[in-house]
Amino acid sequence: MHRVVIRETMSLKGLVHNVVIALGLLVFCAQLGWPQARLSAHWEDLTADDFRSAIKQSQGTCLLPFGILEKHGPHLPLGTDLLDVRYAALHAAEQEYAVVFPEYYFGQIFEARHEPGTVAYSRQLQLQLLQETTDEMARNGCKKVIIVNGHGGNEHLLPFFAQSQLEKPHDYVVYVLGRVETPPGGPKAKSSGPDWHAGEAETSAMLIAHPELVHQDRARRESGGDLGRQKLPENVYTGIWWYARFPNHYSGDGSLATLDFGQFKMNAWIDGIVKAARAVKADQESLRLQNEFFEKAAHPLDTHPE
Numbered sequence: 160m161h162r163v164v165i166r167e168t169m170s171l172k173g174l175v176h177n178v179v180i181a182l183g184l185l186v187f188c189a190q191l192g193w194p195q196a197r198l199s200a201h202w203e204d205l206t207a208d209d210f211r212s213a214i215k216q217s218q219g220t221c222l223l224p225f226g227i228l229e230k231h232g233p234h235l236p237l238g239t240d241l242l243d244v245r246y247a248a249l250h251a252a253e254q255e256y257a258v259v260f261p262e263y264y265f266g267q268i269f270e271a272r273h274e275p276g277t278v279a280y281s282r283q284l285q286l287q288l289l290q291e292t293t294d295e296m297a298r299n300g301c302k303k304v305i306i307v308n309g310h311g312g313n314e315h316l317l318p319f320f321a322q323s324q325l326e327k328p329h330d331y332v333v334y335v336l337g338r339v340e341t342p343p344g345g346p347k348a349k350s351s352g353p354d355w356h357a358g359e360a361e362t363s364a365m366l367i368a369h370p371e372l373v374h375q376d377r378a379r380r381e382s383g384g385d386l387g388r389q390k391l392p393e394n395v396y397t398g399i400w401w402y403a404r405f406p407n408h409y410s411g412d413g414s415l416a417t418l419d420f421g422q423f424k425m426n427a428w429i430d431g432i433v434k435a436a437r438a439v440k441a442d443q444e445s446l447r448l449q450n451e452f453f454e455k456a457a458h459p460l461d462t463h464p465e
């Protein structure tokens with residue numbers, strides 16, 4: 160018994176010694192301006208307590224990378240859009256801290272229902288799930304939600320969703336970051352025709368995000384050519400237009416993809432997300448104007464020109 164007590168006394172001494180050293184190091188690091196334990200940007204990796212700090216550090220700015228499950232030519236994985244957009248968003252969050260929502264692939268993809276592996280939720284569910292997701296994000300402190308789109312089929316859905324936020328009052332703002340254009344000056348693309356889905360550009364980006372999932376040798380097993388089977392003016396829209404042009408759900412030629420082109424595209428995308436996140440953090444107007452708008456919308460007859 161006695162020896163145990165001595166051992167405990169000694170280990171207590173050792174503990175005190177270690178704590179003193181640790182505190183000393185902490186003060187030293189703080190003086191040098193070294194960051195303490197870096198917070199993960201992954202929502203799902205944070206503890207509840209760290210989540211609180213993360214929301215504070217991000218100034219309530221959260222990213223919702225939005226992908227889909229759909230065929231990507233004969234050579235890319237079904238999750239390509241989500242894998243790419245998450246790669247870009249998570250790298251952007253390293254430069255401009257934001258909390259990144261987990262895998263979200265519940266978007267618009269009716270046009271690929273004839274292909275294996277496509278998951279196309281109903282129109283109602285897409286809108287309801289997205290609304291409840293951003294509502295829940297906001298309830299947890301994400302007062303600025305940036306939906307980072309990774310899927311062409313969402314290009315109409317997302318502005319509509321953002322517009323419909325004016326339907327009733329919200330204490331948060333939905334921002335939609337659409338396609339980020341690749342600036343000039345990079346490696347020149349080899350494609351001459353449309354390169355819109357699983358072609359040179361998208362395959363190049365995937366060579367950066369997940370090269371292990373690219374089967375470039377299979378890229379020419381199917382045609383990604385444009386069949387142009389509808390003869391309509393450009394400003395006349397039909398849901399079947401995509402199928403009329405690209406029935407293999409493939410547009411372009413993935414065999415032309417290169418790492419250089421992919422890196423240039425991916426860097427531009429990451430840059431675009433960083434710029435958007437910075438602008439959103441600085442934006443104090445949108446929420447103020449939304450509140451003003453909702454207040455007026457409650458009694459339009461009392462609203463007079465400013």
Ligand SMILES: [Zn+2]
Binds near residue numbers: 231239240309361
């Ligand atoms: Zn895609």
